[in-house]
Amino acid sequence: MQNHFELFQLPQRFAIDSAALDAAYREVQNRVHPDKFSNASGSEKRVAMQWATRANEAYQTLKNPFKRAAYLCELNGVDLQIESNTAMPTAFLMQQMEWREALEDARAGKDLAALDRLDQELRAARKEELSDIGVILEAKNFAEAAQRVRQLMFLEKFAEEVQAVFEQLEG
Known part of the structure; x- marks a missing residue:
C-alpha cells in the first residue's frame, strides 16, 4: 500500500x-x-x-506539521511510544513547571495580560520546536525527532489548557 x-x-x-x-x-x-x-x-x-x-x-x-513529523518517524520505523515513553530532558521539564506556575498564577489572579504573554511564549516555543524537528528530520535522525515530537505534543496539550483558561476567564 x-x-x-x-x-x-x-x-x-x-x-x-x-x-x-x-x-x-x-x-x-x-x-x-x-x-x-x-x-x-x-x-x-x-x-x-x-x-x-x-x-x-x-x-x-x-x-499538519505535527502529524507529518510523527508520520515520518513512524514511516522510518521509529515508534513515538507516546504512552510508554514520557521521559523528557530536565530543561524541558523545568520550563513546563514554570509555565504551569504562570498559568495557575494568571488563572488565580484573573490576569488576561499574563495569560496572553504565556500564550505568546508558547506559540514561539511551538514554532521553534517545529523548526528544530524539521532540521532533525531532514538529517534523518528519526529517534531524536520522535523525542522532539513528544515534546511538541506536551506543548500542544498545554496550549489547549491555556486556551481553556482564556475561555474560562473571558466567559
Whole structure:
C-alpha cells in the first residue's frame, strides 16, 4: 500500500509544498469523488469511498506539521511510544513547571495580560520546536525527532489548557 507521500506523489520529507499538496489532494479527490461513481456497482462505489476517505486522512496528516513529523518517524520505523515513553530532558521539564506556575498564577489572579504573554511564549516555543524537528528530520535522525515530537505534543496539550483558561476567564 502506498504511503501518504506516494499517494500524492510528493517527496517523503518534512518540508512540504502546501500548494502542491493541495493540488494533489484535489486531483485524487476528483478521481474518486462519489458523483463519478453514481452508475457504478456497489463494490466500485465502496472502493471509491475508501479511496476518498484514505485521501482525506492522508491530506490531514501531511497538512499538519505535527502529524507529518510523527508520520515520518513512524514511516522510518521509529515508534513515538507516546504512552510508554514520557521521559523528557530536565530543561524541558523545568520550563513546563514554570509555565504551569504562570498559568495557575494568571488563572488565580484573573490576569488576561499574563495569560496572553504565556500564550505568546508558547506559540514561539511551538514554532521553534517545529523548526528544530524539521532540521532533525531532514538529517534523518528519526529517534531524536520522535523525542522532539513528544515534546511538541506536551506543548500542544498545554496550549489547549491555556486556551481553556482564556475561555474560562473571558466567559
